[in-house]
Amino acid sequence: MRRSEANPGQRVWSASGHAMASGWLAAALGAMTSIAGCAGSAYLAQSIGGQFDLVRRARPVEAVLADPRTGPALRAGLAKAGEIRDFATRELLLPDNASYRRFADIGRPYVVWNVFAAAELSLQLSEWCFPVAGCVAYRGYFSKSDADEFAGHMKSEGFDVYVGGVPAYSTLGWFDDPLLSTFIHYPEAELARLMFHELAHQVAYAGGDSTFNESFAVAVEREGVRRYFAQAAPELAAAYARASSRREEFTRLVSASRRRLDAAYAAPSTDDEKRVAKQRILAELRRDYDSLKTGQWEGYAGYDTWFAGETNNAKLASMAVYAVRVPAFEALLRGSGGDFAAFYVQVKKLAAMSRRERDAALDAAGAGGRQTASE
Numbered sequence: 001m002r003r004s005e006a007n008p009g010q011r012v013w014s015a016s017g018h019a020m021a022s023g024w025l026a027a028a029l030g031a032m033t034s035i036a037g038c039a040g041s042a043y044l045a046q047s048i049g050g051q052f053d054l055v056r057r058a059r060p061v062e063a064v065l066a067d068p069r070t071g072p073a074l075r076a077g078l079a080k081a082g083e084i085r086d087f088a089t090r091e092l093l094l095p096d097n098a099s100y101r102r103f104a105d106i107g108r109p110y111v112v113w114n115v116f117a118a119a120e121l122s123l124q125l126s127e128w129c130f131p132v133a134g135c136v137a138y139r140g141y142f143s144k145s146d147a148d149e150f151a152g153h154m155k156s157e158g159f160d161v162y163v164g165g166v167p168a169y170s171t172l173g174w175f176d177d178p179l180l181s182t183f184i185h186y187p188e189a190e191l192a193r194l195m196f197h198e199l200a201h202q203v204a205y206a207g208g209d210s211t212f213n214e215s216f217a218v219a220v221e222r223e224g225v226r227r228y229f230a231q232a233a234p235e236l237a238a239a240y241a242r243a244s245s246r247r248e249e250f251t252r253l254v255s256a257s258r259r260r261l262d263a264a265y266a267a268p269s270t271d272d273e274k275r276v277a278k279q280r281i282l283a284e285l286r287r288d289y290d291s292l293k294t295g296q297w298e299g300y301a302g303y304d305t306w307f308a309g310e311t312n313n314a315k316l317a318s319m320a321v322y323a324v325r326v327p328a329f330e331a332l333l334r335g336s337g338g339d340f341a342a343f344y345v346q347v348k349k350l351a352a353m354s355r356r357e358r359d360a361a362l363d364a365a366g367a368g369g370r371q372t373a374s375e
Contacts, residue, residue, distance in 0.1 A: 043139075046141065046142055046143065046146060047140070047142070049142070050111075050112070050142030050143075051171070051175070053106075053142070054104055054106065054111070054175075054178060054180075055175060057104035057105065057106060057178075058102040058103065058104040058176075058178040059102060059103055059104070060101065060102055060103075061078050061081075061082065061101055061102060061103055061179070064078060064103045065078060073185060074184065074185075077184040077185050077191075078103060078179065078184065080188060080191060081100060081179050081184065081191060081195065083232065084188075084191060084192045084195050084196075084228070085100045085101070085195060087192075087228055087231075087232060088195060088196055088199055088224065091224075091227055091228075091231070092196060092199075092220065092223075092224045092227070092340055093340045093341055093344065094196065094199040094200065094202070094203065094220075094224075095173065095199060095202045095203065097173065097176065097202075098176035099173075099176050099177040099178075099198075099199065099202070100177060100178065100179050100195055100199075101176065102176060102178040102179065103178055103179045103180075103181075103184065104178045104179070104180055104181070105180075105181040106180060106181055106182065107181070108182070109165060109167075109182060110144075110165030110166050110167055110182055111142070111166055111167060111168060111169065111180055111182050112140045112141065112142055112165075112166040112169055113140065113141050113142075113143075113144050113146075113147035113148075113163055113164065113165050113166065114138040114139070114140045114141075114147070114163070114164050114165075114166055115138060115139045115140070115141070115147050115150050115151045115154065115161065115162075115163050116137065116138050116161070116162045116163075116164070116314040116315070116317065116318040117151075117154040117159040117160065117161050117162075117314050118159060118160050118312075118313035118314045118317050119158070119159060119160070119313070120158055120159070120160060120275075120313070121265050121271060121274050121275070121278070121313075122265060122313060123258055123261060123262055123265070123313050123316060123317045123320070124317070125137040125138070125314065125317045125318065125321070126154075126159065127208075129208070135207075135208040136208070136210050137210040137211075137317075137318075137321055138210070138318070140166065140169070144163075144165075147163050148163060151163050159314070160310075160312035160313040160314040160315075161312070161314050162309075162310075162312065162314035162315040162318055164318065167180065167182035167183040167186075167194070168180055168182065168183055168194055168198055169198070170198040170199070170201035170202060172201055172202055172205055173202045177198060188233065188236065189225060189229070189236065189239075189240045189243065192221075192224065192225050192228050193221045193222075193224075193225050194221075196217075196220055196221040196224035196225065196228075197217040197218065197220065197221040198217070199220075200216060200217040200220035200221065201213060201217055203220075203344050203347065203348075204216060204344065204347045204348045204350075204351045205351060206350070206351040206355075206358065208355070209355060209358065210321050211320070211321050211324055211325055212325060212350070212351070212358060212362075214321050214322045215321075215322065215323065215324060215325030215326045215328070215329055216325070216329050216347055218322050218323070218326050218329075219326050219329035219330050219333060220329075222244070222326070222330070223330070223333060223338075225240065226240075246297060246300065246302070246303075249292065249296075250289070250292075250303050250306075251319065251323050253285065253288055253289060253292065254285070254316060254319050255319075255320070255323065257281055257282070257284070257285040257316060258316050258317070258319075258320060260281045261277075261278060261281050261313070261316065264277035264278060264281065265278075278313075282311050282312075285311065286307060286311070289303065289307070325362055325366075327366050328362040328363070328365040328366035329347070329362075329365075331365045331366060332346050332347070332365050335365070350362065
């Protein structure tokens with residue numbers, strides 16, 4: 001999810017996807033599996049139907065702007081999105097295609113709701129697999145009630161469950177992803193982050209490796225927004241830097257709790273002892289956040305919403321998908337001299353590797369700072 005500074009604790013998870021003569025239908029089936037993976041005719045039907053509903057609703061931005069019914073707020077959002085989209089191609093070398101050149105009003109707060117699940121005493125996310133797209137660590141629904149129903153099923157099976165709303169996802173170039181009413185009114189920084197992130201998914205994608213895909217996109221969004229503000233809106237750079245600092249501090253806080261939970265779950269103790277340790281660590285996470293909020297952040301409470309509902313293994317593990325490999329990708333970008341073209345070559349090489357080879361290369365990149373995929 002993309003996180004707005006008005007409500008930054010609500011991480012906007014980006015569900016990445018592939019997806020009619022028979023060839024178009026085959027592409028659509030591939031598209032939907034990356035939103036969540038897994039089989040089942042009802043599940044696939046809602047996935048395909050949801051995607052084609054977006055296609056049906058999308059109108060060229062020029063047509064929306066020419067419509068006298070279009071209000072000033074939407075006009076301003078579409079104009080800003082156009083500037084960001086042009087910057088993405090010109091400065092970040094992201095795909096020059098029709099993505100984000102159309103707009104769809106979908107009449108709901110999120111386009112997809114993702115369901116994450118992890119065992120009671122594990123931070124390993126459940127995965128759902130499909131022959132085309134591989135395995136992904138979440139399952140996505142175009143209906144909140146459908147997501148809640150599946151989450152309830154997983155919870156009844158003893159899993160920790162987290163449901164997160166998604167304002168946008170990438171179809172990896174199978175479709176021209178539209179601007180959506182779910183995010184068009186975001187603050188400028190968040191609009192840029194979201195668009196850079198989703199376009200990055202069209203550059204490289206490793207089937208079955210959600211952490212690789214999302215961490216790469218986060219690295220692109222971070223550097224992209226930094227460059228965007230330096231060039232297009234330097235007066236906003238300081239505010240964005242403060243928001244980024246808070247985001248990184250919160251990520252470190254949650255990461256520290258994940259490490260402690262991992263150690264507790266791996267300890268030679270009984271399940272009951274592990275449950276006690278789990279509750280203690282989660283309570284300490286909230287306590288440490290409250291201290292950070294009232295102290296260093298001087299009352300800034302933007303991440304309070306993250307603690308809404310149950311804080312559990314699934315919620316903590318879902319954050320890791322978007323953070324664990326970011327330092328390695330940032331090191332690869334530095335090692336490429338900040339040249340996005342060279343950086344993308346390295347990332348595509350990584351995506352083509354086996355999971356074991358890719359993880360080893362990313363470990364080396366994170367440790368060495370200048371390691372490339374070919375070294």
